[in-house]
Amino acid sequence: MNIQLLPTFLCALTLAAVHVFTPRLTWVRAVPRSRWLSLAGGVAVAYVFMHLLPELAEHERTLRDGAEHPGAVVYALSLAGLVTFYGMERLIRGARERMREEQRVDRASRGVFWLHISSFAAYNLLIGYLLLHREETGWTPLLLYFTAMALHFFTNDFGLHQDHEELYDRGGRWVLAAAVVVGWALGASIDVREIALIALFSFLSGAVVLNVLKEELPEERKSRFLPFLAGVAGYGALLVAI
Known part of the structure; x- marks a missing residue:
């Protein structure tokens, strides 16, 4: 286990604070989409494609002693992460559409909300x-x-606020903030084998890509391509330099 408990704990608290305070930033809710949101999405995508996946594929190759198809498991699990969260989004949006058709707004909206929050809490x-x-x-x-x-x-916080508004501000952001810290606590107490870490990171990579693109692509978001490109290019250049 990595022994840097204090630095990583501070990172966990800061990530939790992002969930707590982002909904208060009213300027990011504007349409067209804030350029800072698109830039942030570009950074996450660059990290996955230019740093995380290549490193994971190389680690898998080493563990498998120069396998003929290095990275096969990494890319398959990344695809699984993407498909899992895509399926979850379609399930949630389908439930919301049925709710509107049947005019079961209040009760059903809470059910959809908790399904959505539960998936992101696990994330x-x-x-x-x-x-x-x-x-x-x-x-x-x-x-x-x-x-x-x-x-x-x-x-992510921007998208969840757009989907659930007051429900997210009152309860959802606190659940997600707590989930990060609980995840850190599990990391401090439970070790897994290296191949399992590769699997977890691979799954996460696909999930990150899907969650970024689902926020950028919908027409109603009116996202900004140039800031997104700047995030990809800028963080990508930093990763190459390092």
Whole structure:
């Protein structure tokens, strides 16, 4: 286990604070979408494609002693993460549409809300856990991971607030904030094998890509491509330089 308990705990608290305070930033709710949200999404995507997936594929190749198809498990699990969260989003949106058709607004909206929050709480548990169990140790990988996830949370909070408004502000953000810290606590007390860490990071990679793109692509978001591109290019250049 990584022994940097205090630095990673501070990272977990800061990630939790992102959930607590982002809904108060009224300027990010504007349409067209704030350029800062698109830039933050670009950073998270760059981290996944230019740092996380290549490193995971190399680790898998080493563990499998120069396998013929290095990274096969990594990419399959990344795809699984993407498909899982896509399926969850379709389930939630389908339930919301049926709710509107049947005019069961209040009760059903709470059910959809808790389903949505539960899926993201599990997601946050994983992110908090991996603060202590990364594919690489040291300060630089920790800061790269923390920065990408903090900006990713920023965009996620905006989307969840748009979907659930007052329900998210009153309860959802606190559940997600607590989930990050609980995930960190699990990481401090439970170790898993390296191949399991590769699997967890791979799954997370696909989930991050899906969750970024689902916020950027819908027409009603009126997202901004150039800030998104700037986030990808800027963080990508930083990763290459490091």
